[in-house]
């Protein structure tokens with residue numbers, strides 16, 4: 001399909017090459033030059049994502065049992081090179097620069113200083129970080145935590161830390177006395193954890209890697225594979241070669257979903273042959289997915305009526321009868337919705353949707369994949385319910401070659417939830433923990449990310465510990481949050497590189513440098529492996545073998561244990577030192593808490609392809625309120641949380657190909673053809689003209705959320721781009737000051753970063 005104002009050969013910036021190909025090789029070479037990584041990086045890349053090797057710190061995509069010779073992608077390589085940089089951010093650097101001065105630096109320049117080398121304490125008098133000893137840091141943190149009510153503390157984690165670290169971190173929080181365990185997942189796939197759980201009883205996807213070998217169709221909603229999970233392009237390419245059809249719904253034409261040249265295939269590289277990925281590509285409006293899916297369902301129901309006349313079925317009536325509730329209500333509601341409304345809200349035509357529906361009708365086995373385009377919407381959970389409606393119609397959940405497969409972000413974000421990082425006490429086996437460790441765990445619901453922000457704003461939170469990540473940069477409402485942040489008593493950040501969150505400090509502040517996953521983690525019993533869970537619920541061991549960036553680093557496990565020991569009273573069942581000495585003991589604890597999923601954990605750590613921890617929904621056991629899978633009558637067609645108004649635009653905050661979340665590797669969004677800057681406002685050329693703007697003009701965006709708060713980001717160059725009318729795009733995290741804290745998915749509170757109401761200010 002084409003959209004108004006754009007043809008395939010117009011002059012908007014675009015990249016002619018496929019995803020992968022020589023461009024990705026060039027991009028890896030550039031970052032190699034910039035970071036000058038240690039020579040061991042090549043060996044590490046060779047071991048990347050292989051059984052017994054080291055598991056990539058970039059995305060959470062599956063690691064196959066039979067890996068490619070190089071089982072890594074452009075962005076995985078960049079993440080490894082980033083960690084193994086030869087640059088060091090030493091105490092001398094902090095002597096030279098005050099924290100106030102560093103606040104004026106760009107994110108890119110902060111991380112360019114390289115790996116943190118020493119534990120540091122913030123000295124308010126000189127406005128500088130000064131080196132301190134580990135024991136001194138732990139003792140001070142312990143004293144501060146003991147002095148406050150545990151419920152006033154927040155323990156955040158970014159989704160990278162291992163299962164071992166995460167389990168201990170959550171245990172520390174509960175022994176201390178709270179469930180305030182927000183996770184990067186709260187800004188990411190929490191919509192999945194809450195939305196999917198409600199309708200199919202599973203907080204995670206139902207597919208395994210083999211399903212990609214036998215599916216006939218894959219439907220993609222709001223996920224940018226080429227940039228964010230490039231290794232997934234391999235199974236997609238294989239599926240296309242087998243004749244499977246791929247249908248994409250995305251407001252942006254993402255190169256990686258159009259075509260792919262496999263950098264690991266010499267033939268494809270030399271002959272310039274590329275695989276077309278998407279059979280059909282629909283540029284719907286941002287927030288138009290409920291409408292589009294409802295249109296698909298209407299077509300499928302119509303096809304069923306037709307087929308019934310021949311005495312056959314498109315739907316799977318036995319599955320619907322045996323396994324679901326709510327079919328008739330859903331059907332009646334969908335049939336009552338008119339095509340005009342569906343076309344208006346989705347931005348797609350009835351005929352467009354018919355083409356897509358025909359593929360779904362014909363395919364015996366279909367997989368639905370999705371990412372932030374669905375989860376970061378005010379009605380994100382409802383969007384997932386709509387998608388599940390469509391998937392239940394043909395019994396496409398719980399059988400081989402079919403299912404629903406959210407593409408997770410951080411490399412262990414799914415696993416952190418599995419082992420107890422959750423603010424929701426009902427999701428954690430608290431009674432078992434009580435028995436294992438002889439204490440009474442807190443039962444009160446803790447704070448998620450939005451709640452933690454609200455309570456930091458109101459002054460109720462006194463202490464914040466960040467296990468990785470860049471919280472202040474990743475959350476909405478940045479300006480008000482930064483101002484409130486400094487009113488906290490204690491802030492502690494555990495990190496590998498310097499970022500913006502380390503410059504906004506509480507009264508007492510520590511910056512604790514940790515080992516990266518690719519580095520050797522030597523403890524009393526020898527070198528330690530850690531584990532993580534991928535997007536398809538498989539658990540993998542990872543063994544780092546590089547020399548640590550500094551002899552003063554500690555592992556995340558040791559840092560969590562050090563803080564916990566200094567905070568908590570002695571307990572004979574809680575043996576922090578023994579756990580640090582040998583991580584197999586931590587895995588034994590995980591097995592004891594979660595015996596069904598982690599039986600024989602230590603034996604299975606290095607299972608090729610990981611070991612599957614199981615998912616009842618895959619077996620058609622529905623852990624929902626009714627014990628069945630739920631059809632949900634659509635309550636609305638619009639996933640964004642506002643009405644249209646003159647001068648109001650739908651802003652999608654985007655990731656470039658050259659960043660990992662708040663880590664900016666460089667200024668080249670190669671696959672979108674945007675080079676040298678991130679300060680752009682992407683718009684449809686007809687919208688540029690209609691708004692009286694011109695290409696290259698510098699404008700600001702202001703919040704148009706109707707709450708009278710002045711939120712603004714300036715210095716953006718108007719750039720024509722392939723976007724539907726009324727939708728504009730600009731980069732995350734730069735745009736985060738524009739997102740109101742209250743603007744989030746209704747059910748899960750995931751910030752709605754893909755449909756933000758803004759005005760353009762000239």
Ligand SMILES: Nc1nc2c(c(=O)[nH]1)N[C@H]1C(S)=C(S)[C@@H](COP(=O)(O)OP(=O)(O)OC[C@H]3O[C@@H](n4cnc5c(=O)[nH]c(N)nc54)[C@H](O)[C@@H]3O)O[C@H]1N2
Pocket residue numbers: 058059060075188221222223224225227228229249250251252254285286287288289370371372373374407408409410652653654655656657658659660661662754
């Ligand atoms: N290189 C790299 N890899 C990464 C990351 C990174 O930053 N860089 N981040 C990691 C993390 S934590 C995550 S969560 C994942 C994120 O990976 P994705 O889920 O791919 O997230 P985004 O790139 O934010 O946006 C996804 C897509 O949604 C589309 N979109 C926007 N609005 C809508 C809409 O209303 N409907 C539909 N259908 N589509 C829409 C956008 O155009 C974009 O292509 O990637 C992980 N991997």
Ligand SMILES: Nc1nc2c(c(=O)[nH]1)N[C@H]1C(S)=C(S)[C@@H](COP(=O)(O)OP(=O)(O)OC[C@H]3O[C@@H](n4cnc5c(=O)[nH]c(N)nc54)[C@H](O)[C@@H]3O)O[C@H]1N2
Pocket residue numbers: 111157158159160184185187188189372376409410467468469470471474475494495496497498499514515516517556653654660661662663732733735736739753
């Ligand atoms: N507007 C907008 N906002 C968004 C999003 C969006 O699409 N749009 N996406 C959201 C999503 S999906 C996510 S997941 C969040 C991401 O939020 P976070 O997970 O909090 O942020 P990251 O940028 O991934 O964190 C980067 C930092 O992690 C630290 N780090 C790296 N490796 C390690 C390690 O091994 N150990 C430790 N301890 N630290 C390490 C480094 O210091 C680095 O600076 O942002 C969310 N915010």
Ligand SMILES: [Mo]
Pocket residue numbers: 184187188189409410
């Ligand atoms: Mo994420």
